[in-house]
Amino acid sequence: METVEMNSVSLKRPRSEDDVANTDKIKRHKILEKSEAGNDSEQSIETVTEQPEDSKNEIIPNEEGEEQEEEELEDSDEDGDAESFADMMKHGLTESDVGITKFVSSHKGFSGILKERYSDFVVHEIGKDGRVSHLDDFSVPVDDEDPSEETFTVLSDEDKQRLEELQLFKNKETSVAIEVIEDTKEKRTIIHQAVKSLFPGLETKTEDRDGKKYIIAYHAAGKKALANPRKHSWPKSRGSYCHFVLYKENKDTMDAINVLSKFLRVKPNIFSYMGTKDKRAITVQEIAVLRITAQRLAHLNKCLMNFKLGNFSYKNHPLKLGELQGNHFTVVLRNITGTDDQIEQAMHSLREIGFINYYGMQRFGTTAVPTYQIGRAILQNNWNEVMDLILKPRPGAEKGYLVKCREEWAKTKDPAAALKKLPVKRCVEGQLLRGLLKYGMKNIISAFGIIPRNNRLMYIHSYQSYVWNNMVSKRIEEYGLRAVPGDLILKGATAVHIEEGDVDNYTIHDVVMPLPGFDVIYPKHKIGEAYKEMLIADNLDINNMRHKIRDYSLSGAYRKIIIRPQNVNWEVVAYDDPKIPLFTTDLDKLEGKPLPVLPIDGKFRALKMEFSLPPSTYATMAIREVLKMDTSIKNQTQLNTTWLR
Numbered sequence: 001m002e003t004v005e006m007n008s009v010s011l012k013r014p015r016s017e018d019d020v021a022n023t024d025k026i027k028r029h030k031i032l033e034k035s036e037a038g039n040d041s042e043q044s045i046e047t048v049t050e051q052p053e054d055s056k057n058e059i060i061p062n063e064e065g066e067e068q069e070e071e072e073l074e075d076s077d078e079d080g081d082a083e084s085f086a087d088m089m090k091h092g093l094t095e096s097d098v099g100i101t102k103f104v105s106s107h108k109g110f111s112g113i114l115k116e117r118y119s120d121f122v123v124h125e126i127g128k129d130g131r132v133s134h135l136d137d138f139s140v141p142v143d144d145e146d147p148s149e150e151t152f153t154v155l156s157d158e159d160k161q162r163l164e165e166l167q168l169f170k171n172k173e174t175s176v177a178i179e180v181i182e183d184t185k186e187k188r189t190i191i192h193q194a195v196k197s198l199f200p201g202l203e204t205k206t207e208d209r210d211g212k213k214y215i216i217a218y219h220a221a222g223k224k225a226l227a228n229p230r231k232h233s234w235p236k237s238r239g240s241y242c243h244f245v246l247y248k249e250n251k252d253t254m255d256a257i258n259v260l261s262k263f264l265r266v267k268p269n270i271f272s273y274m275g276t277k278d279k280r281a282i283t284v285q286e287i288a289v290l291r292i293t294a295q296r297l298a299h300l301n302k303c304l305m306n307f308k309l310g311n312f313s314y315k316n317h318p319l320k321l322g323e324l325q326g327n328h329f330t331v332v333l334r335n336i337t338g339t340d341d342q343i344e345q346a347m348h349s350l351r352e353i354g355f356i357n358y359y360g361m362q363r364f365g366t367t368a369v370p371t372y373q374i375g376r377a378i379l380q381n382n383w384n385e386v387m388d389l390i391l392k393p394r395p396g397a398e399k400g401y402l403v404k405c406r407e408e409w410a411k412t413k414d415p416a417a418a419l420k421k422l423p424v425k426r427c428v429e430g431q432l433l434r435g436l437l438k439y440g441m442k443n444i445i446s447a448f449g450i451i452p453r454n455n456r457l458m459y460i461h462s463y464q465s466y467v468w469n470n471m472v473s474k475r476i477e478e479y480g481l482r483a484v485p486g487d488l489i490l491k492g493a494t495a496v497h498i499e500e501g502d503v504d505n506y507t508i509h510d511v512v513m514p515l516p517g518f519d520v521i522y523p524k525h526k527i528g529e530a531y532k533e534m535l536i537a538d539n540l541d542i543n544n545m546r547h548k549i550r551d552y553s554l555s556g557a558y559r560k561i562i563i564r565p566q567n568v569n570w571e572v573v574a575y576d577d578p579k580i581p582l583f584t585t586d587l588d589k590l591e592g593k594p595l596p597v598l599p600i601d602g603k604f605r606a607l608k609m610e611f612s613l614p615p616s617t618y619a620t621m622a623i624r625e626v627l628k629m630d631t632s633i634k635n636q637t638q639l640n641t642t643w644l645r
Helices: 023-036 085-089 157-167 185-198 253-264 294-302 340-352 371-379 383-391 400-412 415-419 428-439 444-448 453-479 500-505 526-537 586-590 619-627 633-644
Strands: 009-011 112-114 121-127 175-179 202-209 212-219 241-249 271-273 282-290 307-315 324-334 488-491 494-497 511-515 557-560 566-575 604-613
Touching: 112 619, 157 175, 157 185, 157 202, 157 212, 185 202, 185 212, 241 253, 241 294, 253 271, 253 282, 253 294, 253 307, 294 307, 307 586, 324 619, 340 566, 340 604, 340 619, 371 383, 371 453, 383 400, 383 428, 383 444, 400 415, 400 428, 415 428, 428 444, 453 511, 453 526, 488 511, 604 619
Parallel strands: 121 282
Antiparallel strands: 009 112, 112 324, 121 324, 175 212, 202 212, 241 282, 241 307, 271 282, 324 604, 488 494, 511 557, 566 604
């Protein structure tokens, strides 16, 4: 699963003789895509936004270690359009910049369009028990303790607004009075239930005022009540956590959690999950939430766009990050140019050999300052460089307000002045500037510490990934696709070297390579020395990866160099309309939508592929191996632009 920054870009090759016959068809297809496909085919560049650690919108990395974006701001009109998208992206990274240079298969590559529509990329989570998550049941578990359906409609919008302001301490009122218009005991009971279930932390009582009955809502336990759902109102016989399947379209997981928590009026931290999923995709995953009823959750299906919740159950445990076997992908590559033989060779190779387990391009950022450079400066303890890399002006694709912020910083070195240029302060630049304002320019370490821990660690993990990619490319160039003496394999959780006499007992699929750190060992051949030389060139000591700030000490880890996907299947289909879906989703099946009838001999061809991957692997790297193409935004954007000229 990826948070793929490469949104709706063609994976196209420079034209060969075999491609010439397809040129006119591809041009027509791209022009049609540009004129008809609408928002689904827009190019976009996403910047990672960070948040304070006390923010309700906590950011955490997904299972590939990528940080998720809490809020995507629209560019303002004043941002200007001086440079084309392709011109701006010429400052970005290519695969070779981050060590991605090798392929394992021998077939000839071909062109295709990845994520022309977000619905062309579907991710189903695989739980620790091996079960693939599917949304196939909207029913709610029957529970006598649940409030009636009227609970959700008895309060007026004005009442809900006043109660929310009371709950969140947004006004000076200490209580809210709700008049009971139709005064019956049953009606009062429903209002009591509605307030307590919809606004955790509030208590209610009934009062007579001037001969009229009022329900009075008030705070029971101060500000802590909001963070701690009401314990006494939850039946003892029911599991404390409601587990459900979340189906979402074109939203990342943290965005979805933030929306759900807003509608439920609870803190996002009462939700738990095993991994975050793509934004530009349809994804299906399990979520758990503390003491929110299935009934309340199911009610959200009536008012939320791009989300569906179902498969509800009550359990006694939350979910934990990383507790999954992986993800199952269904991917459509549209407008492919490969022959049937090329496609068969490519897919057989993917199934039998696999792909190099590179860290994908999204690990390294999309701007002219890669995240690994900031990580390297942190490890070097060069804090002025860290500050400079984050805040200095940079060429390329960025939102207008960030450009102005950087220009102000370069001109004045005044955190307050630069901060004024940011409409939203939760981006990493805003966090660092706030830190500099608070701690001063001579205490950059503390200023940088204001950025949430997960996002700070993203930088040094990016540097580890950069080293790993480069070393794996060297390893494959030097020794090919066979295990050799001196390679590393895992026995349990322990890495050991392959000895000369044992080499025939292992294949390339057993070999692991280390992410640099103080608790790993290195290969006993040329690549071990290459690690040392690369770190020396970066002014780092491979034998001393501990940092004086504990958070930035790298213990290291091991990662398989070749991944062989499981459950690999594929099919080539013909189609005429670039906008029609080419397979049915879980939601389509629940709603009884039939798959569109496809022509036998359509104008275009698409490759539908399915495969399962373990956590911390990148589907884009599997697709790269099939197409034999550079997956960077820089490369794809320029190829697209050239293609249409």
